[in-house]
Amino acid sequence: MLKYSLRRILGMIPMLILISIVVFTLAKLMPGDALSGEIDPTNTNPEYIENMREKLGYNDPYYKQYIRWITDFAQGDFGKSVRYKTKVSSIIAEKLPNTIFLGVASLVITYILAFIMGIYAGRKPYTLGDHAIGGFNYFGLAIPSFVAGVFAIYLFSFKLGWFPSNGSVDIMVQEGTLEYWLSRIHHVILPALVLGMLSTASYTQFLRNDIIENSRKDFVRTAKAKGTSQSKIYNVHILRNSIIPLVTFLGFDIVSIIGGAVITETIFTYPGIGQLFLTSVQARDYSVLMAITMMFSCLVLVGNLVADILYGIVDPRIRLE
Numbered sequence: 012m013l014k015y016s017l018r019r020i021l022g023m024i025p026m027l028i029l030i031s032i033v034v035f036t037l038a039k040l041m042p043g044d045a046l047s048g049e050i051d052p053t054n055t056n057p058e059y060i061e062n063m064r065e066k067l068g069y070n071d072p073y074y075k076q077y078i079r080w081i082t083d084f085a086q087g088d089f090g091k092s093v094r095y096k097t098k099v100s101s102i103i104a105e106k107l108p109n110t111i112f113l114g115v116a117s118l119v120i121t122y123i124l125a126f127i128m129g130i131y132a133g134r135k136p137y138t139l140g141d142h143a144i145g146g147f148n149y150f151g152l153a154i155p156s157f158v159a160g161v162f163a164i165y166l167f168s169f170k171l172g173w174f175p176s177n178g179s180v181d182i183m184v185q186e187g188t189l190e191y192w193l194s195r196i197h198h199v200i201l202p203a204l205v206l207g208m209l210s211t212a213s214y215t216q217f218l219r220n221d222i223i224e225n226s227r228k229d230f231v232r233t234a235k236a237k238g239t240s241q242s243k244i245y246n247v248h249i250l251r252n253s254i255i256p257l258v259t260f261l262g263f264d265i266v267s268i269i270g271g272a273v274i275t276e277t278i279f280t281y282p283g284i285g286q287l288f289l290t291s292v293q294a295r296d297y298s299v300l301m302a303i304t305m306m307f308s309c310l311v312l313v314g315n316l317v318a319d320i321l322y323g324i325v326d327p328r329i330r331l332e
Contacts, residue, residue: 016320023312030308031084035077038297084305090298094291099302102287109179110272110283113206116199118264121207125214125257132215133222133253134245144215151212160205160278167201174201177280202279206272210264214257221253260318 064070071079083090089099128148132141154162168176174197175181181194225231226249234244276285284303291299 016316019316019319023316026312027305027309028081031081031305032077034301034304034308035073035080038301039073039076041295041297080301084302089302092291092296092299094294094296094299099298102299103284103302103306106282106284106287109281110276110285112179112195113199113203113272113276113281113283116196116203117207117210120200120203121210121214121264122257124207124211125218128211129215129218130222130245130250132219133226133249136219136223141219144219148212148215151208154208156205156209157274157278159208160202160275163201163205164279174198176201179282198281202275202281205278206275210260214260218253218257222249225249225252264314 069076080090087100089103091097092099092102095102128144132144135141164176167173179195179198180191181198184190184194222245226245231244231249272281272283273285273288275281276283277289280286284306287299288303290296291303
């Protein structure tokens, strides 16, 4: 497995180079540049704007700009944000913990609910409980995340007052205290529920269908003929085979959760990478946009690798060579 992982990591290098070319090209095809989002041309001397573009290298040939950008990027220098007047790496480092906390909370909620509902529906198919869970899943799949977010804020924040409607922590609590972390958990629950709704519905249906399918296979009939208890058949023989698709999806969740946070964080005014991405689009802060896009791309590749490794761990029949 170590050789396989090293080979896959080395294979990521040309893929990342190709992705960087695409990201750089798309950024250059976008209208304007970073100065367009920073300076009002109607109130600024055109000569000053042109001098700044020359100083920042915006007038250089594209291949020189790309080589300069990718060289700095490989060394950990993502450039400087024209909106925040500071290093891009500092901004991302400030926002990333909130997004990671939201993503982890969403994954925990997703897998707990999916396992509980999927196992119940799979063990008791075509019952009233199974139909109720199926209806909930189809309801979750049908509602877009932005609609679910607005509805959740209206019901649970404004009407019931159970959860805050915005922010990541109460500004009145002191950082590092127990109240601080309880406040962070309180603020993250509602956006995490909305963010994980789609995955919960999908995973529940996957798990339910796999449990039903595996319960009809020959190895289950053999286990029953040997007198194996019903609980052991489900918990050991059936469940282990049924969770393989879910484990495969876990690697892709690494990027899908962060990608989905773009909408969720904006709706809940949650200060993370998603909200930073949208504000950077509006301000034409291309250094931040390119850094975040490259980060998402790296997460996709890492997610694929994690999914393959977990697949081999869960199913011993699969050998990664």
